[in-house]
Amino acid sequence: xxxxxxxxxxxxxxxxxxxxxxxxxxxxxxxxxxxxxxxxxxxxxxxxxxxxxxxxxxxxxxxxxxxxxxxxxxxxxxxxxxxxxxxxxxxxxxxxxxxxxxxxxxxxxxxxxxxxxxxxxxxxxxxxxxxxxxxxxxxxxxxxxxxxxxxxxxxxxxxxxxxxxxxxxxxxxxxxxxxxxxxxxxxxxxxxxxxxxxxxxxxxxxxxxxxxxxxxxxxxxxxxxxxxxxxxxxxxxxxxxxxxxxxxxxxxxxxxxxxxxxxxxxxxxxxxxxxxxxxxxxxxxxxxxxxxxxxxxxxxxxxxxxxxxxxxxxxxxxxxxxxxxxxxxxxxxxxxxxxxxxxxxxxxxxxxxxxxxxxxxxxxxxxxxxxxxxxxxxxxxxxxxxxxxxxxxxxxxxxxxxxxxxxxxxxxxxxxxxxxxxxxxxxxxxxxxxxxxxxxxxxx
Amino acid sequence: xxxxxxxxxxxxxxxxxxxxxxxxxxxxxxxxxxxxxxxxxxxxxxxxxxxxxxxxxxxxxxxxxxxxxxxxxxxxxxxxxxxxxxxxxxxxxxxxxxxxxxxxxxxxxxxxxxxxxxxxxxxxxxxxxxxxxxxxxxxxxxxxxxxxxxxxxxxxxxxxxxxxxxxxxxxxxxxxxxxxxxxxxxxxxxxxxxxxxxxxxxxxxxxxxxxxxxxxxxxxxxxxxxxxxxxxxxxxxxxxxxxxxxxxxxxxxxxxxxxxxxxxxxxxxxxxxxxxxxxxxxxxxxxxxxxxxxxxxxxxxxxxxxxxxxxxxxxxxxxxxxxxxxxxxxxxxxxxxxxxxxxxxxxxxxxxxxxxxxxxxxxxxxxxxxxxxxxxxxxxxxxxxxxxxxxxxxxxxxxxxxxxxxxxxxxxxxxxxxxxxxxxxxxxxxxxxxxxxxxxxxxxxxxxxxxxxxxxxxxxxxxxxxxxxxxxxxxxxxxxxxxxxxxxxxxxxxxxxxxxxxxxxxxxxxxxxxxxxxxxxxxxxxxxxxxxx
Numbered sequence: 001x002x003x004x005x006x007x008x009x010x011x012x013x014x015x016x017x018x019x020x021x022x023x024x025x026x027x028x029x030x031x032x033x034x035x036x037x038x039x040x041x042x043x044x045x046x047x048x049x050x051x052x053x054x055x056x057x058x059x060x061x062x063x064x065x066x067x068x069x070x071x072x073x074x075x076x077x078x079x080x081x082x083x084x085x086x087x088x089x090x091x092x093x094x095x096x097x098x099x100x101x102x103x104x105x106x107x108x109x110x111x112x113x114x115x116x117x118x119x120x121x122x123x124x125x126x127x128x129x130x131x132x133x134x135x136x137x138x139x140x141x142x143x144x145x146x147x148x149x150x151x152x153x154x155x156x157x158x159x160x161x162x163x164x165x166x167x168x169x170x171x172x173x174x175x176x177x178x179x180x181x182x183x184x185x186x187x188x189x190x191x192x193x194x195x196x197x198x199x200x201x202x203x204x205x206x207x208x209x210x211x212x213x214x215x216x217x218x219x220x221x222x223x224x225x226x227x228x229x230x231x232x233x234x235x236x237x238x239x240x241x242x243x244x245x246x247x248x249x250x251x252x253x254x255x256x257x258x259x260x261x262x263x264x265x266x267x268x269x270x271x272x273x274x275x276x277x278x279x280x281x282x283x284x285x286x287x288x289x290x291x292x293x294x295x296x297x298x299x300x301x302x303x304x305x306x307x308x309x310x311x312x313x314x315x316x317x318x319x320x321x322x323x324x325x326x327x328x329x330x331x332x333x334x335x336x337x338x339x340x341x342x343x344x345x346x347x348x349x350x351x352x353x354x355x356x357x358x359x360x361x362x363x364x365x366x367x368x369x370x371x372x373x374x375x376x377x378x379x380x381x382x383x384x385x386x387x388x389x390x391x392x393x394x395x396x397x398x399x400x401x402x403x404x405x406x407x408x409x410x411x412x413x414x415x416x417x418x419x420x421x422x423x424x425x426x427x428x429x430x431x432x433x434x435x436x437x438x439x440x441x442x443x444x
Numbered sequence: 445x446x447x448x449x450x451x452x453x454x455x456x457x458x459x460x461x462x463x464x465x466x467x468x469x470x471x472x473x474x475x476x477x478x479x480x481x482x483x484x485x486x487x488x489x490x491x492x493x494x495x496x497x498x499x500x501x502x503x504x505x506x507x508x509x510x511x512x513x514x515x516x517x518x519x520x521x522x523x524x525x526x527x528x529x530x531x532x533x534x535x536x537x538x539x540x541x542x543x544x545x546x547x548x549x550x551x552x553x554x555x556x557x558x559x560x561x562x563x564x565x566x567x568x569x570x571x572x573x574x575x576x577x578x579x580x581x582x583x584x585x586x587x588x589x590x591x592x593x594x595x596x597x598x599x600x601x602x603x604x605x606x607x608x609x610x611x612x613x614x615x616x617x618x619x620x621x622x623x624x625x626x627x628x629x630x631x632x633x634x635x636x637x638x639x640x641x642x643x644x645x646x647x648x649x650x651x652x653x654x655x656x657x658x659x660x661x662x663x664x665x666x667x668x669x670x671x672x673x674x675x676x677x678x679x680x681x682x683x684x685x686x687x688x689x690x691x692x693x694x695x696x697x698x699x700x701x702x703x704x705x706x707x708x709x710x711x712x713x714x715x716x717x718x719x720x721x722x723x724x725x726x727x728x729x730x731x732x733x734x735x736x737x738x739x740x741x742x743x744x745x746x747x748x749x750x751x752x753x754x755x756x757x758x759x760x761x762x763x764x765x766x767x768x769x770x771x772x773x774x775x776x777x778x779x780x781x782x783x784x785x786x787x788x789x790x791x792x793x794x795x796x797x798x799x800x801x802x803x804x805x806x807x808x809x810x811x812x813x814x815x816x817x818x819x820x821x822x823x824x825x826x827x828x829x830x831x832x833x834x835x836x837x838x839x840x841x842x843x844x845x846x847x848x849x850x851x852x853x854x855x856x857x858x859x860x861x862x863x864x865x866x867x868x869x870x871x872x873x874x875x876x877x878x879x880x881x882x883x884x885x886x887x888x889x890x891x892x893x894x895x896x897x898x899x900x901x902x903x904x905x906x907x908x909x910x911x912x913x914x915x916x917x918x919x920x921x922x923x924x925x926x927x928x929x930x931x932x933x934x935x936x937x938x939x940x941x942x943x944x945x946x947x948x949x950x951x952x953x954x955x956x957x958x959x960x961x962x963x964x965x966x967x968x969x970x971x972x973x974x975x976x977x
Contacts, residue, residue, distance in 0.1 A: 199608050
């Protein structure tokens with residue numbers, strides 16, 4: 001198992017805000033997959049990104065031809081041609097969790113390997129039982145960066161499905177400008193700049209201490225369910241405090257990290273439609289730089305939600321309506337899925353253009369792209385769409401198509417992804433969705 | 445409305461003024477039920493509650509935070525979702541930025557600052573003046589007086605900040621920002637004493653229900669004097685709060701949540717199909733419906749059922765053009781009376797319902813029918829099985845209108861077990877397209893909007909709304925929703941008797957919502973608390 005380096009020591013700034021500088025190891029040297037450059041012998045920082053879109057695909061136009069390293073992209077995957085050698089497509093896998101509630105059962109099934117929670121009388125409870133895969137991974141590898149994880153969304157109204165636990169969601173940031181302000185706003189420092197010397201940081205932390213005291217005292221009075229909610233609130237406050245402490249340190253020394261330009265404040269509709277591509281690319285650019293600047297090592301990027309009924313470019317119905325009501329071979333559904341794959345290709349390409357040592361940022365991470373169903377029309381759990389990109393420092397094979405002829409559990413892929421992050425997880429999923437082996441064909 | 449004069453006289457002699465509830469209890473021989481209440485839980489302030497609270501605390505006209513934790517609906521209500529959600533790490537950041545931003549604006553503005561800080565500080569550190577400000581602000585924000593330990597912590601924060609930044613006001617900034625980030629502000633801490641909600645908790649419950657905001661000082665004073673645990677004292681405050689202008693906000697919030705009107709913020713319609721579509725339509729549509737509600741509840745103190753059959757509405761130019769009627773006002777909204785030629789009446793003739801319960805291009809008999817069943821009549825409809833092809837065929841010569849195209853929903857027994865509940869209602873609204881334009885033809889064929897609702901026939905939507913308004917489940921369903929909204933949880937078995945009790949009174953009192961709310965507040969279902977588990 002690979003270990004991650006804790007590069008930073010948590011330093012509590014003195015009251016009055018004396019800046020504390022600590023000597024950090026030359027980070028550039030760590031970014032080498034061979035693992036030899038870093039003399040201290042620690043592991044390498046790996047990153048994980050989830051790309052999720054809603055309403056599935058059309059399996060007959062999705063599945064590549066050929067297998068192993070000798071394969072050809074399908075119609076819907078064609079936009080990924082430029083990054084074909086960097087990706088792995090897994091087809092023929094199924095969700096082995098229960099398919100009770102259209103769309104929502106699939107979201108929980110793919111992202112947790114566990115059934116969606118439901119009420120005793122069978123109605124949908126509308127929440128996940130377990131953390132989604134991004135948060136599972138973040139709980140292991142998210143601790144050393146400014147942000148434990150980042151969540152972004154693209155289509156207006158997107159809620160995402162990044163869960164820490166039941167009813168405990170990480171809502172995605174939908175505005176590129178707000179995301180820019182959050183990550184690259186006043187408190188951001190480029191490599192080479194010094195830690196912030198500002199007495200107000202210590203004072204903000206004293207406020208957070210008071211808030212944490214309130215939470216702890218309240219915690220003794222509430223029931224079990226509320227305790228879990230207050231624990232999450234406490235965690236959030238503590239993470240913010242940690243983040244403030246880190247502002248006083250020197251920023252990570254990363255050659256590819258630059259303060260990006262601020263995106264437009266708004267993305268107005270054009271002829272009654274959201275400029276989806278413009279929003280996505282603005283957000284993707286920022287996300288890539290946030291990772292390149294080591295602000296986080298885990299992100300989830302929610303392109304669109306299950307059930308979303310937004311109008312995509314040139315579509316004559318909302319996406320969800322199209323999947324159900326478009327007759328025949330569903331050319332418009334095909335167009336929308338292909339459009340989304342074009343945007344996935346953009347994200348992968350941008351990650352592959354960031355140099356890190358002799359390699360690229362994408363080499364040091366794993367991107368997992370999926371949806372909650374395959375054929376939206378029947379909410380199918382078979383032939384689930386799964387695309388992986390980046391090799392996670394040589395843990396995951398690239399440039400192949402693996403096909404399952406036995407409708408194997410998608411959780412095998414999830415477990416491979418988790419283990420590729422250096423996490424020695426014994427299993428992924430629960431009951432029908434549970435597996436204890438990764439998918440060996442995609443592992444190295 | 446009938447009155448029981450004998451009772452009123454008897455009670456007048458006995459000195460206590462009879463409440464409307466007493467009258468109903470006697471007239472109907474209504475028996476106050478025993479209720480068993482679930483364990484109380486924290487509720488996170490909704491975005492609107494947060495915003496209303498900071499306006500009440502700090503004044504109008506401030507730049508409000510643009511992004512806060514999103515609200516999530518559970519069992520149809522964000523009010524119930526608020527008792528389940530927590531605060532994410534991003535939410536913590538947003539609340540922190542909002543707290544400093546809001547308090548900072550007030551301290552930077554001389555007039556606002558004077559309201560907040562009634563004393564003149566003597567020096568950098570003036571513990572007395574700081575305590576005056578923090579204690580008063582904290583009492584309103586946390587809806588109870590601060591405990592000594594809590595106050596001490598905040599005074600420490602203030603004195604540190606004042607010392608380091610060499611400025612008295614900076615001390616206040618940090619202390620008040622701490623108040624606004626505390627779980628005691630962000631969550632509604634109403635845990636009861638094992639039997640009933642405490643006096644200050646009652647103040648909070650009243651103000652969030654009736655004003656969708658925090659209590660004012662008068663309500664907190666009444667709580668402090670123990671008056672809210674007493675029938676007469678509670679009744680006095682309910683009447684006062686219902687005659688306060690803030691009651692309108694409470695009513696708007698209740699119906700926005702109950703009917704999901706917040707979804708109009710994300711209304712998507714294809715503008716090439718709907719030339720009237722523009723980003724303002726969703727907002728206008730929401731306002732039309734809420735103005736009808738506000739007039740029904742506040743101005744008329746009228747019958748809830750009238751909301752479904754009234755020909756009176758309020759339109760701006762945008763909506764008037766969609767309804768093909770003359771705009772009643774040059775700017776903003778004006779009152780309009782629709783006649784049968786408009787084809788529509790009542791809230792189910794509004795764009796808010798017709799457009800929201802449709803797809804971006806097409807109307808939807810299923811979505812419209814489901815809304816009536818689930819939201820208005822409280823009848824749960826299971827989701828479609830996940831593995832069926834739910835496509836609706838394209839219009840054709842043999843099946844031009846939606847009625848023929850969805851016929852299979854009603855013919856195939858597999859589909860019809862659920863769709864027979866929804867589609868016949870939704871088809872009654874088919875004379876309104878996906879945005880809510882009136883039409884009589886589709887694909888060259890005449891639209892047949894006739895049908896029946898639970899055995900009662902109608903010719904079109906004009907008649908269908910009568911069937912809905914007179915449906916026996918309509919009133920009790922609103923009672924059930926109101927109780928869930930007020931209590932923050934779906935009605936439990938131990939509360940069913942309370943729903944029946946309140947529904948009986950609601951029916952007898954001509955379905956007046958003001959009466960329902962009063963009756964509910966005065967009942968055990970609102971005042972009693974289960975044990976914390």
